[in-house]
Amino acid sequence: MQIINGKTQFEPPVIHAENIVKTYYPGTENELEILHGINLEIQRGEFVSIVGQSGSGKSTLMNILGLLDRPTKGSYFMNGENMNAAPDKALAHIRNKSIGFVFQNYNLIARTNGISNVELPMLYAGMSPRARKERAIQLLEMVGMQERMDHTPDELSGGQKQRVAIARAMANDPDVILADEPTGALDSKTGHLVMDIFHRLHEEEHKTIILITHSNELAAETNRIIHIKDGEIVPA
Amino acid sequence: MILENLKLAIASIKANKMRSFLTMLGIIIGISSVIAIMTVGNSLTKAEQESMSSMGANNIMVGVYSASDDSVTLPTFSEENMQSIVKAYGNRIKAIGMESQVGSGTSRSQVSSDSKTTSVTVDGVNPGYFKANNISIIKGSTFSSSTYESGSNVAIVSDVFAEAIFGSVEDAMGESVEINVDNNYTNYTIVGAYKFENTGTLGTKKSTTFFIPIKAAENQLHNSDIYGFTVVAKDGSDSAALAKDIKTLIKKQIKIEEGVTLYADSMQSYIEEASKMLGTITIAIAMIAGIALLVGGIGVMNIMTVSITERTREIGTRKALGAENYQILLQFVTEAIILCLFGGIIGVIIGVSLGLVAASAIGYAGSISIASVLGSVGFSMAVGLFFGYAPARKAAKMNPIDALRYE
Numbered sequence: 001m002q003i004i005n006g007k008t009q010f011e012p013p014v015i016h017a018e019n020i021v022k023t024y025y026p027g028t029e030n031e032l033e034i035l036h037g038i039n040l041e042i043q044r045g046e047f048v049s050i051v052g053q054s055g056s057g058k059s060t061l062m063n064i065l066g067l068l069d070r071p072t073k074g075s076y077f078m079n080g081e082n083m084n085a086a087p088d089k090a091l092a093h094i095r096n097k098s099i100g101f102v103f104q105n106y107n108l109i110a111r112t113n114g115i116s117n118v119e120l121p122m123l124y125a126g127m128s129p130r131a132r133k134e135r136a137i138q139l140l141e142m143v144g145m146q147e148r149m150d151h152t153p154d155e156l157s158g159g160q161k162q163r164v165a166i167a168r169a170m171a172n173d174p175d176v177i178l179a180d181e182p183t184g185a186l187d188s189k190t191g192h193l194v195m196d197i198f199h200r201l202h203e204e205e206h207k208t209i210i211l212i213t214h215s216n217e218l219a220a221e222t223n224r225i226i227h228i229k230d231g232e233i234v235p236a
Numbered sequence: 237m238i239l240e241n242l243k244l245a246i247a248s249i250k251a252n253k254m255r256s257f258l259t260m261l262g263i264i265i266g267i268s269s270v271i272a273i274m275t276v277g278n279s280l281t282k283a284e285q286e287s288m289s290s291m292g293a294n295n296i297m298v299g300v301y302s303a304s305d306d307s308v309t310l311p312t313f314s315e316e317n318m319q320s321i322v323k324a325y326g327n328r329i330k331a332i333g334m335e336s337q338v339g340s341g342t343s344r345s346q347v348s349s350d351s352k353t354t355s356v357t358v359d360g361v362n363p364g365y366f367k368a369n370n371i372s373i374i375k376g377s378t379f380s381s382s383t384y385e386s387g388s389n390v391a392i393v394s395d396v397f398a399e400a401i402f403g404s405v406e407d408a409m410g411e412s413v414e415i416n417v418d419n420n421y422t423n424y425t426i427v428g429a430y431k432f433e434n435t436g437t438l439g440t441k442k443s444t445t446f447f448i449p450i451k452a453a454e455n456q457l458h459n460s461d462i463y464g465f466t467v468v469a470k471d472g473s474d475s476a477a478l479a480k481d482i483k484t485l486i487k488k489q490i491k492i493e494e495g496v497t498l499y500a501d502s503m504q505s506y507i508e509e510a511s512k513m514l515g516t517i518t519i520a521i522a523m524i525a526g527i528a529l530l531v532g533g534i535g536v537m538n539i540m541t542v543s544i545t546e547r548t549r550e551i552g553t554r555k556a557l558g559a560e561n562y563q564i565l566l567q568f569v570t571e572a573i574i575l576c577l578f579g580g581i582i583g584v585i586i587g588v589s590l591g592l593v594a595a596s597a598i599g600y601a602g603s604i605s606i607a608s609v610l611g612s613v614g615f616s617m618a619v620g621l622f623f624g625y626a627p628a629r630k631a632a633k634m635n636p637i638d639a640l641r642y643e
């Protein structure tokens with residue numbers, strides 16, 4: 001519920017997962033149920049962290065929330081729209097416009113400079129080269145990478161790569177940023193630097209952010225902590 | 237979007253120079269061998285055409301031959317045949333050249349003047365022979381009709397001969413030389429000199445010839461049978477049609493035995509036939525080289541497949557960032573086409589250079605076959621499309637999370 005211009009309006013949650021089950025190799029003898037019915041709602045503007053042991057299914061859940069994978073059972077709504085029936089083409093479109101990914105291993109396009117990496121989502125969105133470049137530079141400045149915009153990933157440190165990746169995640173001004181252990185490969189000082197950028201995005205740009213982390217310290221900085229244990233959400 | 241894809245493809249090719257080069261290598265080798273062969277073939281065809289036309293593109297060769305054994309007697313042509321041709325088709329004819337086969341053309345006769353002797357080929361010819369065979373008289377003149385008709389002992393010699401025996405063409409005029417054919421000695425007075433030109437195809441040397449009137453050859457050398465003659469059609473008249481008409485006319489005038497063939501072939505038809513044959517050979521060899529191109533294409537597919545596997549994570553990332561399947565497909569297909577196009581262009585450059593060098597090495601002026609150049613560039617793009625499509629499609633259809641998690 002939000003109050004806009006003095007009127008009360010209902011806005012659907014950015015993310016709404018209903019009884020989500022993920023099973024690998026369904027129907028075979030190796031069948032492996034990883035998520036056992038996840039219910040989750042995340043409102044616009046929230047900064048949420050997901051914590052849990054290794055192998056508990058955090059990434060599996062995140063991939064479903066990011067429309068990179070489909071749940072075996074259950075329903076997933078983004079901005080109130082059911083994603084279950086959406087064709088691959090529509091999912092690609094939503095990933096492009098509404099979701100910004102930040103990965104533990106950065107996943108920058110190799111041998112391609114920072115600007116081009118940040119431009120990529122805008123290119124797929126059909127933006128003009130000029131507008132793309134302008135925004136890419138803006139975003140890289142925002143993450144403090146203005147001096148190394150034309151460096152390729154192999155010329156950057158882990159922290160620098162992650163900052164380029166965050167700029168790229170912001171390219172199309174997404175509804176939600178999904179970050180799967182973005183500081184996992186960084187030392188704690190650099191990790192805090194990256195974390196500060198997320199805080200800024202949250203506070204200044206009002207971004208909805210979902211962060212998977214193994215650091216209780218970082219999780220404690222977020223609005224809400226979701227605990228996952230063996231494929232289920234558990235109370236703290 | 238097309239332009240963006242081109243940029244993406246070029247960026248990706250540039251970002252992976254070594255891999256790109258290896259992919260192109262097969263295409264480069266294939267295209268360059270095809271083009272080199274086509275260039276040599278084209279140069280050869282052009283040279284043959286030119287050399288044949290230099291012998292007279294408007295020439296019609298009329299003659300008889302026997303395909304069977306020696307039991308048949310070949311009919312011979314006479315002055316009357318020539319005159320009837322001139323009478324019937326004179327307005328379409330520039331010249332008629334007749335040549336009697338003294339010393340059967342290849343046998344050489346001894347010429348002695350003072351102490352100098354040299355060997356020559358002796359030919360009995362008509363006055364029109366020089367014009368018909370593009371032989372230019374540089375001193376004196378061709379046989380006058382009176383000396384020709386009476387069969388006077390006059391001769392027209394080459395400048396080479398004149399210089400060798402008399403020191404100069406001028407000094408040779410009016411001089412007398414003795415010719416010995418089969419121990420038959422006759423003196424001839426030199427009345428003219430022609431410019432000797434080594435016009436033989438494939439570098440064969442045309443021996444310097446001693447021309448005398450046909451009747452002179454008949455009187456003194458006992459050998460003047462004319463088994464063939466050359467008719468030169470006027471520029472612009474259809475030499476093939478004229479050849480046909482002459483054949484019809486001659487057929488009525490001479491008796492042709494069983495087993496003997498009368499022919500009247502225009503040089504034009506020879507040129508066409510020779511070009512066609514050379515063209516066929518060239519294409520046949522080029523097709524063998526085309527196998528190299530096919531192997532190159534398979535190489536492209538191989539490296540595309542490897543490259544796509546290697547870049548699975550990149551494909552996953554692109555999909556996570558919102559690339560649709562067709563965009564991934566387009567990216568990789570464009571990449572394959574551009575790679576092959578670059579390879580094709582490099583191949584054309586190498587092939588043309590090799591072909592021109594090879595052509596000049598065997599003594600021909602190089603001539604580039606534009607059609608094969610354009611064809612090859614187009615074909616290499618098709619190879620890229622054809623062999624790039626399957627791996628690109630596989631990449632495009634990949635599940636985003638599977639691609640992203642690929643190790």
Ligand SMILES: Nc1ncnc2c1ncn2[C@@H]1O[C@H](COP(=O)(O)OP(=O)(O)OP(=O)(O)O)[C@@H](O)[C@H]1O
Pocket residue numbers: 024032034052053054055056057058059060061
């Ligand atoms: N494609 C797959 N096929 C089969 N099993 C899978 C697949 N992906 C993940 N799993 C299994 O699902 C379980 C959960 O994996 P997931 O990656 O979600 O864990 P996680 O909570 O992110 O762990 P970590 O903190 O180590 O990243 C693991 O036991 C893993 O082996």
Ligand SMILES: [Mg+2]
Pocket residue numbers: 058059060180
């Ligand atoms: Mg994980």
